[in-house]
Amino acid sequence: MWELWTSRNRCVFSNIRGRAEESLSRAIVMAREWQEGQLVTPKVQSATKADVTTVSGAMLRSDAAWSETLSRAGLGWILTQNDVSTSFSRLENNVPSPLMAEGLALREAIQKSVELGVKNLQVESDSKILINSILNGNDVPELYGIVADILLCSVLFDSISFRWIS
Known part of the structure; x- marks a missing residue:
């Protein structure tokens, strides 16, 4: 609501008209910031190779394929629990x-892991930027909401x- 109000004021008092998409994006960012402040932030850990062999729980590996011409992505992940692997995919x-x-x-x-009731999870991805953003709070505007x-x-x-895995 604050973003709507300030966008309105910029338009009325300064004759500055912004794009609706930009206002919506800023509003979502502010709402998520507020939402994050309402919950206790989890302690996210970086796993080392030794952790993977000694910690029990499920292993999750994700990856994506992207088409620039279609602006479409194929999303895929494999969840391994008790030596049983299940693969999932989705088109976006x-x-x-x-x-x-x-x-x-x-x-x-x-x-999906939450839906399936997984309680202990080891996550691996080949996206170094994504993993660093999660672990270190590196602000990548494109990834902020995700x-x-x-x-x-x-x-x-x-x-x-x-x-991160190569």
Whole structure:
């Protein structure tokens, strides 16, 4: 609501007209910031190779393929629990970049893990920028909302770790 009010004031008092998409994007960012402030931030861990072999729980690996000409992404992930692997996929339209596709794939994968009742999760992705954004809070404007969603979902696990794999 604050963004709507300030956009209106810029238009009325300064004759500055912004794009509706920009206002909506800023409003979503502010709403997510407020939402994050309402929850306890989970302790997100970086997994090392030793952690992967010693920590029990499910293993989640995600990846994405992106078509620039179609602005479409294929999202995929594999969840391994008790030596049983299950693969999932989804097609997503209007995806602006490969980085966004990677973020969407990981978010979908984590949400599916929550749905399935997974409590301990080791997450691996080949997107170094995405993993660093999750672990270090590196602000990548393109990923802000997706990383916020991932962190919000992370509080639903007893333990979760994120690791970049090449």
